[in-house]
Amino acid sequence: MKPLLFIFIALLSGQLNAQTIIRGTVNDESNNPLTGANIYIKGTYTGATSDTIGRFSITTLMQDTCILIIAYIGYETIEKEIALNQRIINLDFRLNESVSELDRVIITAGTFEAGDKKRSVLLSSLDIVTTANAEGDIYGALNMLPGAQTEGETGKIIVRGGESHEMKTFMDGMLISTPYTSRMPDIPARGRFSPFLFSGVMFSTGGYSAEFGQALSSVLELNTEALAEESLTSVSLLNVGAGLGYTHRFDNSSVTIEADYSNLTPFFAMTRHNLDWEKVPEGFSGQIRYRKKTGDEGMIKSFVSYSNSSSRLNYPNYDTGMKDKIGLGDENLFQTTTYNTKLGEKWILKTGLAFNISRENFDINTDRMSDKLNSCHAKASFNNYTSKNLTMKFGIESFHHQNRKSYHHSETARNYLSDYSDHLTAGYAESDIRLHKSFAARIGVRTEYSTYLKRASLAPRISLAYQISKTNQLSFAFGSFYQNAENDFLLVTDSLSFEHAMHYIFNYQYSKNNRLFRIEAYHKQYDNLVKYRYMDQEGYQSVNNNGYGYARGIDIFWRDKETFTMADYWISYSFIDSKRKYRDFPVIATPYFVSGHNLSVVYKYWFPRLSTQLSGSYKFRSGRPYFNPNHDNFMSDRTRAFNDISLAVSYLTSLFGNFTIVYVSCNNVFGFDNTFGYHFETEPDDTGTYLAHPVQPYAKRTFIIGIFISIE
Amino acid sequence: MKTIASLLLIITLTFSAFSQNGYEKAMREGLDSLNNFKNLADFQNVANHFERIAGAEAGEWLPGYYAAYCYVVLSFKEQEPGKKEMLLAKCENLISQILEIKPDESEIFALQGMLYQSYIMVDPQNNAPVYSVRANQSFDKSIELNSANPRPYYLKGMNLMYTPEVYGGGMKTACPLIAKADELFNQFEKENDLMPDWGKEYNAQLLGQCGKEQTVKE
Numbered sequence: 027m028k029p030l031l032f033i034f035i036a037l038l039s040g041q042l043n044a045q046t047i048i049r050g051t052v053n054d055e056s057n058n059p060l061t062g063a064n065i066y067i068k069g070t071y072t073g074a075t076s077d078t079i080g081r082f083s084i085t086t087l088m089q090d091t092c093i094l095i096i097a098y099i100g101y102e103t104i105e106k107e108i109a110l111n112q113r114i115i116n117l118d119f120r121l122n123e124s125v126s127e128l129d130r131v132i133i134t135a136g137t138f139e140a141g142d143k144k145r146s147v148l149l150s151s152l153d154i155v156t157t158a159n160a161e162g163d164i165y166g167a168l169n170m171l172p173g174a175q176t177e178g179e180t181g182k183i184i185v186r187g188g189e190s191h192e193m194k195t196f197m198d199g200m201l202i203s204t205p206y207t208s209r210m211p212d213i214p215a216r217g218r219f220s221p222f223l224f225s226g227v228m229f230s231t232g233g234y235s236a237e238f239g240q241a242l243s244s245v246l247e248l249n250t251e252a253l254a255e256e257s258l259t260s261v262s263l264l265n266v267g268a269g270l271g272y273t274h275r276f277d278n279s280s281v282t283i284e285a286d287y288s289n290l291t292p293f294f295a296m297t298r299h300n301l302d303w304e305k306v307p308e309g310f311s312g313q314i315r316y317r318k319k320t321g322d323e324g325m326i327k328s329f330v331s332y333s334n335s336s337s338r339l340n341y342p343n344y345d346t347g348m349k350d351k352i353g354l355g356d357e358n359l360f361q362t363t364t365y366n367t368k369l370g371e372k373w374i375l376k377t378g379l380a381f382n383i384s385r386e387n388f389d390i391n392t393d394r395m396s397d398k399l400n401s402c403h404a405k406a407s408f409n410n411y412t413s414k415n416l417t418m419k420f421g422i423e424s425f426h427h428q429n430r431k432s433y434h435h436s437e438t439a440r441n442y443l444s445d446y447s448d449h450l451t452a453g454y455a456e457s458d459i460r461l462h463k464s465f466a467a468r469i470g471v472r473t474e475y476s477t478y479l480k481r482a483s484l485a486p487r488i489s490l491a492y493q494i495s496k497t498n499q500l501s502f503a504f505g506s507f508y509q510n511a512e513n514d515f516l517l518v519t520d521s522l523s524f525e526h527a528m529h530y531i532f533n534y535q536y537s538k539n540n541r542l543f544r545i546e547a548y549h550k551q552y553d554n555l556v557k558y559r560y561m562d563q564e565g566y567q568s569v570n571n572n573g574y575g576y577a578r579g580i581d582i583f584w585r586d587k588e589t590f591t592m593a594d595y596w597i598s599y600s601f602i603d604s605k606r607k608y609r610d611f612p613v614i615a616t617p618y619f620v621s622g623h624n625l626s627v628v629y630k631y632w633f634p635r636l637s638t639q640l641s642g643s644y645k646f647r648s649g650r651p652y653f654n655p656n657h658d659n660f661m662s663d664r665t666r667a668f669n670d671i672s673l674a675v676s677y678l679t680s681l682f683g684n685f686t687i688v689y690v691s692c693n694n695v696f697g698f699d700n701t702f703g704y705h706f707e708t709e710p711d712d713t714g715t716y717l718a719h720p721v722q723p724y725a726k727r728t729f730i731i732g733i734f735i736s737i738e
Numbered sequence: 739m740k741t742i743a744s745l746l747l748i749i750t751l752t753f754s755a756f757s758q759n760g761y762e763k764a765m766r767e768g769l770d771s772l773n774n775f776k777n778l779a780d781f782q783n784v785a786n787h788f789e790r791i792a793g794a795e796a797g798e799w800l801p802g803y804y805a806a807y808c809y810v811v812l813s814f815k816e817q818e819p820g821k822k823e824m825l826l827a828k829c830e831n832l833i834s835q836i837l838e839i840k841p842d843e844s845e846i847f848a849l850q851g852m853l854y855q856s857y858i859m860v861d862p863q864n865n866a867p868v869y870s871v872r873a874n875q876s877f878d879k880s881i882e883l884n885s886a887n888p889r890p891y892y893l894k895g896m897n898l899m900y901t902p903e904v905y906g907g908g909m910k911t912a913c914p915l916i917a918k919a920d921e922l923f924n925q926f927e928k929e930n931d932l933m934p935d936w937g938k939e940y941n942a943q944l945l946g947q948c949g950k951e952q953t954v955k956e
Contacts, residue, residue, distance in 0.1 A: 062783070066790045100821075255871040
């Protein structure tokens, strides 16, 4: 007993006697003092806060050694073992900024990231809905960003001189094969899905990750909401249709069911237009969304959507001088299910299965056409998070495409049938490396093999970002991109190779608080584009891969939410120089869908007293080239410049105690006379000239009026 | 042998009693500085103090609670969005730690609601839809766990007072909650002197504004 007691007494007395003072300073990497850092001995109450010049002092009775912790918000914590062998110990600490925080360097070349919840973003779902001119369509809003332009007559997005099929749309990483609605000739299509479905939108105009393939120009990633926040009923009533939705939130899961009926009768009744409808577009769509949280990192997301529509139109035929009777009926089923789960400490497995079934039936007078498309996408990606400075992903993907087109020519009573099916397997590996706090690199490679074309590709991708200061950053991206030719050509022949593009992108970005400026220069080189001699009733003749081309230009973007209170505006300008020799082009020329100069201005102002947001937009596009058969030079003519000023008003109110938005928008308020191009008659008239008929918007002004009610 | 054991027992008991008193003493010191703060820097100081206690007392939720409270107050005052988010992330982290220690504490959920209210301020246009729902869920949970807790009513009422009427805010909806909070504040009795006890004075001020509004209208 005695020795034990002795030890205890010795310990106690020792503690009372030997005091140690630990003192020193806490600074950041550039030797600026840090005020408010917490310096303390691990496992005890003993500690201090650094003062205005970074100084601290701690007195302890502990013996031998202790562990000192130095912690400060936004900096990496230091833990240091200290020998308490002197009465006074002087220690100076330097804390490194933690790179996981907001100021870390991120790769920005080619990418417009939006909706990353907390980070101040470029575009959110709400931005899309409230952008005048977008008419609540995702693709309509992208049109207001630099590098993107809508092809007015189809409503589809052209990115940096790349045709609309060069852009692919993904929902939670899974391919949407038919992202646009079916459309009648010269009437623009819209995005199939509402912007309200998505919490984040990532729009890449080039140099994107090796995770994405089969897109020569652009990738649009739409990320859906995780669990719905609460149970809710939503009602919408517009001059284009009505919708009803119900969401139920359970503890760890949520289910949403939605049904929409669309009928454009009221829309066309309040619009002066030049369309001769036999049957105004009418359709039904239904949707089910299911979300389930499984464990800490696990999540199942399932999305099913079905839609159909039908319409009949009398469309002018300039050769016969009569009107063709065109009918369109379509059905579309899209399903995607993704499942993410943690595998051990450092790995996350992301899997997905999506399919898209589309049926389109066209009839022109007595001829009938049908287009059946089945596609399936399966994906598994293993993502490794070894450290904050090194992440890796490895993935395998499989795409199955099946397309069948039939054409019944009534005059000759002949049936033309063509179909093809392709199985494309892809693998990718990519690593994000942060070599220094201000320098990051993303290096990836993607490989693909197509069973139909019997060809393989290997595409390297590299992006670099260097942060000059917290507000200034330089990025560079380089990459190789492959894509199958369009279905129309694959239906004709399998002796084609992948179309190919190389991207080179230079980007400078300045961002501070709520202001952002970016300028991006790019060069895109196309080769192996599809070329054919001519097209006749039998189809495309001598299809090959001898096409080539380029697109180069400068995109400038400025967004400012700060200078004017209650106002938010952005300006984007793009200059593009693009030429191709592809399809049936006899010479290298600027394709018909490219406008050289493009300017968009979007301005939004919030009137707090009126609870109203006013949004205005201006869009300018320089003239587009078109081929005039009366002139010798191919594509040497230009249309007039395109101008549009649009306005939208959103009024927030409450109706029977329920949150309600009333929305009114008008496109092309001043009724500018715009022309997309010309249809020429196939035979010359008596004087030997081919008569031209302008392709114009079907209406000078269009109005959308709607009311959205959320019932909790 | 018996004597050794009992002696050891006595020593251990003395020590733990000492440590318990040390805990309470340190907590009281922290609460004193919190109640007598002179400037914002004091909040960082107090937060550090409570975080040290939290680090040493893994089973206690109150030190982490007060540290989180300091950070949420600091976040409301911070102007720079990036810094604000870091403070909120820190606070969120502390709250999830103390929820593991005491998952059914009404006070913690009230504080969580306040944290979500501060998230709204970072980027109102984008954050308001999600975080206002979360804040309300936290306040509802707080009330469900202890209907005598005045703080969820007070925080909810204060927020509604500054919310435009069309979003369901305004004096008309805010004042009944402020009045309810006032009533609960007057009846509220702490379990012990370390338990949270803040908000009464400011709630009374808000109630004063409600009174004025009514007189003007009449």
